[in-house]
Amino acid sequence: MPSNRSALVSAHHIRGSDVRCWTYPSVGPSAGVVLAVHGFRGDHHGLQLLVDQLAEYTVVVPDLPGFGASTPMDATPHDAAGYAAVVAELAGELGLGPRTTLLGHSFGSIIAAFHLAAHPGSFGRLVLINPICEPALEGSNALMSRAAAAFYAAGALLPESVGERLLRSRMISDLMSATMTKSTDPAVRAYVKDQHRRYFGRFSGRETLREAFDASINRTVRQVAPAIGAPTLLVAGALDELGSVEGQEELAAEFPAAELRVIDGVGHLIHYERPAAAAGHIRAFLASWAEPAQLTK
Template sequence: MDRVRLRDLLRPPAPPRDTRVLTGQPARVPVRRDVTIADPSSGARTALAVWSYGPVASRAGQPSPDLVFVHGFRGDRHGLALVADCLPEHAVHAVELPGFGASPAFPDAEHTVAHHAEALRAAVAGLDLSAPPVVLAHSYGTVVASHAVAAGMPAVALVLLNPIAEPALDASGSLGARALAVVARAYYAAAARLPERAARAVLGAPPVVWATTVAMSETGDRAVLGFTHDQHRRHFSSFASAGMLAEAYRASSSGTVLQAAAGLRLPVLLVAGVQDPMGSPAAQRALAEAVRAAGGTVELHLLEGVGHLLHYERPVRCAALVRTWLAGLARAA
């Protein structure tokens, strides 16, 4: 591993040309399909983009259920692509939430947790899968996915990477994390009041994207750091409008998985970074206990040396945990 140097933080290294250096697996190429859903407020028809990867490998004697992936705030299907590459035995369906990636914003509804959860439920139903999937989500996606499952979306199991276990403004990790949440909320609200072109310039300003990446990165690997910066530079501004993004930020900074824990009566795998500023180890343990108290089964893994970017910095480890956990569920069935 080529170690990160001080100058790499100021001037990010180039990303690797081949992501196999990060995953040990060839990159998978998804196929896009648009699933028609109803606007949660008006009922108007709209579409969600879903990117599907067919299985490219098999493991003898092990079932390989379909996986539905749900990205985080300001993300799209690219964010979890490395994890998909590391699980080649599974068909994967990466849903882009309304207003993110190739999915248009809701025509009428506000971009809230409840509305995003309803859109996810409708999208999964529209995929017409042969059996309920395993749902895997990261960051804000864990909030949306958990609320969707708690509201009745069929799923055989739930995998939450860096779950949002507590509201951003109440995060127990550090005073700095709470201060950053206050600043971020004001930043998105202010940008939404600007003309759209100016708002996009502010929200996608290279120094802002760079600073966000530096603040969230914990990796000591130059290849991982270069890949992370490149992904954020290319995809961090894939959103429909500044107004929609401000709505989604309000949802992401106030919604939590804990709010839906009482409805998670299924197997749940929680994987979080010990250094995650958006969810302290204590909050993750409390979330695990809440799921157990509700009647679900839960397995929690806290990974040292990583923060909120598990999907970039530990894709192989995350995939291995998912694979082992699913094999255990299959044996117990």
């Protein structure tokens, strides 16, 4: 599905990576600027529907190093701290100051939280979609997480050609889509399946994928939430396998200033299945805070 917003594409050399970044100017006067961080194995395409819903905002979406059109980093690990450092350098190059909002989905929620914990005041507001609130190997879906860990371990240990085929398997992608999509709408289910088929195999290599996966299951937003003073919005799915409503409520309580909005009938794919509902919560949250931020570069 083509986006109804045109983008300016820029390249940034950060920590050895050629980071590609898509900037979507607002439709009409800008209500503010949002820097959005995609989730594990995704790229900027995954946030397209949410970008389209936030037309009054200028939205900046990079492909994380090692995913999509961005090459891997040289010596910096592809983990929460490494990606948080990339966010800091990218924001500096784009001139995004403390009036900008930082948004993260899933693994991107960990990256965004780790960045703000390490750089207080660098962004004025924080929005987390499907935040990772519970340790993957200890929560209610530990069995599923352990199966995923075994899958990625096999992909790393098998001979390269075999491991690559396994990790990029369309069958595995389709199984994930069928399992995680909660909507019964055939068009929505077909869209999610197509998105995963198109973009979940766009990683640079097995080592990058392994590092990012390890971080995704060993780090949570809760580990750094108390250190984040920025007003924060959590948007969670009532059926999210990776974070129960109770876990999200406990996470919200860890922040100095956070509010939680739960969307019924959806799990971990809010950005695909319920982007309009998520955008409505984001819009209301941002409207209650500071004046619009502006890109200076």
